[in-house]
Every structure is written in structure tokens, then in C-alpha cells.
Amino acid sequence: MSENEIDDNLDLRGVLCPINFVKTKLKLEEMQTGSILEVLLDKGDPMANVPRSVKEEGHKIIKVKKEDGDFFRVMIRKS
Amino acid sequence: MTLPKTIDLSAMKSGGLIKQKEKDFFAIRLRTPVGKISADHLNKIAEVSKKYGNGKLHLTVRQGIEIQGVTFDMIQTVRDELEEAGLRIGACGPRFRVATACPGAGICPNGLVDSAGLGLEVDETFFGRAEGLDLPHKFKVAIAGCTSCCPKPQENDFGYQGQIEPELIEADCDSCGVCEVTCKEGAIVMGENGLPIRDESKCIYCGDCIKSCPTDAWVSKRVGLAAFIGGRFGRHPELGKKLADFVPPEKALDLIRSVLEFYKKEGKTGERLGVTVNRIGLDEVKRRVL
Numbered sequence A: 001m002s003e004n005e006i007d008d009n010l011d012l013r014g015v016l017c018p019i020n021f022v023k024t025k026l027k028l029e030e031m032q033t034g035s036i037l038e039v040l041l042d043k044g045d046p047m048a049n050v051p052r053s054v055k056e057e058g059h060k061i062i063k064v065k066k067e068d069g070d071f072f073r074v075m076i077r078k079s
Numbered sequence B: 001m002t003l004p005k006t007i008d009l010s011a012m013k014s015g016g017l018i019k020q021k022e023k024d025f026f027a028i029r030l031r032t033p034v035g036k037i038s039a040d041h042l043n044k045i046a047e048v049s050k051k052y053g054n055g056k057l058h059l060t061v062r063q064g065i066e067i068q069g070v071t072f073d074m075i076q077t078v079r080d081e082l083e084e085a086g087l088r089i090g091a092c093g094p095r096f097r098v099a100t101a102c103p104g105a106g107i108c109p110n111g112l113v114d115s116a117g118l119g120l121e122v123d124e125t126f127f128g129r130a131e132g133l134d135l136p137h138k139f140k141v142a143i144a145g146c147t148s149c150c151p152k153p154q155e156n157d158f159g160y161q162g163q164i165e166p167e168l169i170e171a172d173c174d175s176c177g178v179c180e181v182t183c184k185e186g187a188i189v190m191g192e193n194g195l196p197i198r199d200e201s202k203c204i205y206c207g208d209c210i211k212s213c214p215t216d217a218w219v220s221k222r223v224g225l226a227a228f229i230g231g232r233f234g235r236h237p238e239l240g241k242k243l244a245d246f247v248p249p250e251k252a253l254d255l256i257r258s259v260l261e262f263y264k265k266e267g268k269t270g271e272r273l274g275v276t277v278n279r280i281g282l283d284e285v286k287r288r289v290l
């Protein structure tokens, strides 16, 4: 997926649970259905919890990419 | 002290009355299985406490409630009033105690099984005399909805804990690696073909991989109950030992019954189940009860 398909992004590196999820949720709420949000999440607790909670809220995780420096790039399609 | 005429002594024997240090005062232990209680019942308890007690309640470590400061002559009245409202009295002594459980799958995002629902069934079936078995000593059960074990099933004579076995649908995996970083046990590593490999010997059946996989490539193969036996606290604490994995929920009561029958037969009076199990050996216990 190329960068320009992303409609919005959040850098949540260094943001702890559950604030990272709450920020993701609030951002998704103000976005249009079908648009794509990219979030950057640290490995460990944030990666273990945020994708799962986003999934439980009914959104679709369309891509996850591991980046150097112990963080992940996660793309979420709002439903 | 004179006995009030109306008091039902046989009802007293079933327990739930705790003599306080203060002369003639009793605390009344209520039966509130899995710590679940309606607001109306709480109001009723508050009312009874103000009317017949000293306005103070004790929340017990096993999700119970005790009404303190009831004088001896009022016990029967309190019982009657509580029973009229649908509230029941708990147990003390060598009895099957009120079952404890966490809220489980219906409420908790981590829940794998309906621990609260199962706890209520267990309590309804065995509370008190354990279907007439009359056990050698007290018997406590706790049921946890998942591997976090919040209600401490391993600290009880018998405990259940929800568990789930993951299975990979390879075609649905897009090799993102989320499950590898999610598994706290280090049981998943990404293989050279881009598919996750699960090490069965490290897996504790928590289901975090299933919950976290963005494409639902990890699915549930089966859900069941891990059973622990012989745990206790008190003076000589010991954690319960693993008796079985993946007990089907519909067989949950049968296994408890089987353990109770074993305990009745082999347990010495005043001996907790854990001591019996240590004496006889876990392997033999498994052979007998499973």
C-alpha cells in the first residue's frame, strides 16, 4: 500500500495503554467510514492490546509492518 | 441467655452464623455466590443491618457479605426476613462453601468461559452438604474465566480456569508478525516461510494470538477448563496442582462430583483435600477421578 492512501496518522510511540487506544478510537470517530488511519505503536503491551481492541470495535486492520527501532506501523480501515 | 422459642436449631447447624467476640453477638454470613448481587438485595441487607445489627457489614475475601452485631434472640427474625426477600445464609465448618468466580466472558474482555454462570451452577448443585456427602473438611471452589486467574483457582480445594487452543488457518495469514510479538510466553516465532510456528510446550492456551490476529488467521480449535486440585491458604499454604486440561464445560460438574466422592472416601476427618492428594499421590488421584 502506498503512503498516499493514508487519510490520517497518529504517532503513538511512547504513549502508554490505554491512552494509545483511546487516542486511536477518538481519531477513528472523526474519520469517514472506509478511510484509512495509520498508527505507530511500540512493541510489547501497546502492540498486544491496541490492534486487538481496534478489531473488537469492528474496524479492520489491513496492514501491519514491523519497523526498525522496536515499533510497528499499523493501518486501520474505519468501518 | 434464654433461647427464644422460635429459633430453629437445625437451621443453625447448617452454618453461616459466626459467634462474635462480644457476648451474645453474632455475625450472619450470607450466601452470595460468585459475588454477584442485585441492588435490591443490597438494599435489603442494608435495611436488615440497620434494623437488627449495628449498621456495619463485612465484605469477606471470598466475595461474601456478613451482617455484624446481631443479637442471639434476633437471629431467626433476621433469617426469616432475608429469606423472604430471596437472600440465603452462607456456610461455615466442614461444608462445601459458597462458590466464587470472576465475572468472566459475559463482562470481562479477557474472558474465555462464562465463569460466573458456571460458579452459580456449582453453588446451586453442591453448596452445603455436597449432595449429602458431608465432607471431611471445608471445600472451596473458585472459577476463573481465563489464564489471568483473578479469582485464584489455585488457592482453592478445587479450581477451574478457562483456556483456549489456537489453530492456524494458513491461507488467512498475511505474515504480519503481530502474534509473535503478542504471545507473552514466547511460544510463537515466525518461520522462514512467513508463517507463525507455535511451540506447543510453551503455549499456556491464553488465546492472545487469536484475539490479536488482524486477519483472524488464528482461530479457536477448542475451549475448555483447566482443573486444579488441592490448593489452600491458611497456616500451610499450597497451590493447587493441575488435574486436567480442556475439561469440556458441560462435564464441569461431573468432575467436581467425582473429586468430592474421592475426598469423601479417602479424606481423613479434618483433612483438607490437598493433604489427601499429597498422601495418595497426584497420579493415583488422576486415575481415580478422571
Ligand code: HEM
Residues within 6 Å of the ligand: B035, B101, B102, B103, B108, B109, B110, B148, B149, B150, B151
Ligand atoms: C482487561 C484485563 C482485566 C480485567 C478486566 C480484570 C478484571 C478483574 C476483576 C473483575 C477482578 C475481580 C475478580 C473478583 O474478585 O471477582 C480482578 C481481580 C484480579 N486480577 Fe484482574 N483483570 C484483568 C487483567 C488481569 C491480569 C492480566 C492479571 C494478572 C496477570 C490479573 C490479576 C488479578 C488478580 C491477582 C486479582 C485478584 C485481586 C485481589 O485479590 O484483590 N488481572 N481482575
Ligand code: SF4
Residues within 6 Å of the ligand: B102, B103, B104, B105, B108, B109, B110, B111, B112, B115, B144, B145, B146, B147, B148, B149, B150, B151
Ligand atoms: S480471570 Fe480472566 S476473565 Fe476473569 S476477571 Fe480475570 S481477566 Fe477477566
Ligand code: SF4
Residues within 6 Å of the ligand: B164, B166, B182, B183, B184, B185, B186, B187, B188, B198, B202, B203, B204, B205, B206, B207, B208, B209, B210
Ligand atoms: S495461546 Fe497464548 S501462549 Fe499459546 S501461542 Fe497463543 S498467545 Fe501464545
Ligand code: SF4
Residues within 6 Å of the ligand: B172, B173, B174, B175, B176, B177, B178, B179, B180, B196, B212, B213, B214, B215, B216, B217, B218
Ligand atoms: S497475527 Fe495473524 S496474520 Fe499476523 S502473522 Fe500471526 S497469524 Fe499471521
